[in-house]
Amino acid sequence: MNLSEDVLKGVEALSDEKNISDNAFKNIVDCCFKVILKQKTESDLFEDKSAISGIDIIVLKQTYSAFIAFILELMKVNSDQATISDLLEDHKLSNNRIQFILNYFKEYRVAIRKALSITNFHFPHIIDINWRLDYFLKSNSLEKLNTPVYIVSLTTEQEEDQKGKVEFACTLDQLQDLVFKLRDAQKQIERSSIKS
Structure with missing residues (x-):
């Protein structure tokens, strides 16, 4: 308290x-x-x-x-x-x-x-994550596309055990950038916990 x-x-x-x-x-x-x-x-x-x-x-x-x-x-x-x-x-x-x-x-x-x-200012807590890889071969405007797209689905817990879902699509570069930023955040938390 x-x-x-x-x-x-x-x-x-x-x-x-x-x-x-x-x-x-x-x-x-x-x-x-x-x-x-x-x-x-x-x-x-x-x-x-x-x-x-x-x-x-x-x-x-x-x-x-x-x-x-x-x-x-x-x-x-x-x-x-x-x-x-x-x-x-x-x-x-x-x-x-x-x-x-x-x-x-x-x-x-x-x-x-x-x-x-x-009235809280807390973000929902992530409790589960699922992902899948979709591969686009071609589109309406282009003959060949050959682009991988990652679909990420986050299951969140909001107030009073209610579950929510956040979904987004990203390219390989965007997914790698997300993973890099999450690892960086984890390191910052570890450094902060060692100092205190």
């Missing part, structure tokens, strides 16, 4: 029951989950003046943004309830507040994971 110190401080701020009342806490948690799912906007957090009265606006915004990042990171790695509970407990949240947050994670887990899968 990749949680920054600012995010963890923001989550820990939710444990301060003197500065953040139960009503304000529930309002923040509800708003964060619903903003991620586009059911609310950030301005909805500030509409209920009675819930946020007495809270410094800067602390409120920092806590709000930290908790959004916290939710997204936990859902990105698909953390289970026990992991989330332990993490919240480590940051001094009371059992009542932990249970309240866990109920939201339980209720919105599937919807948030689905939203994350739609």
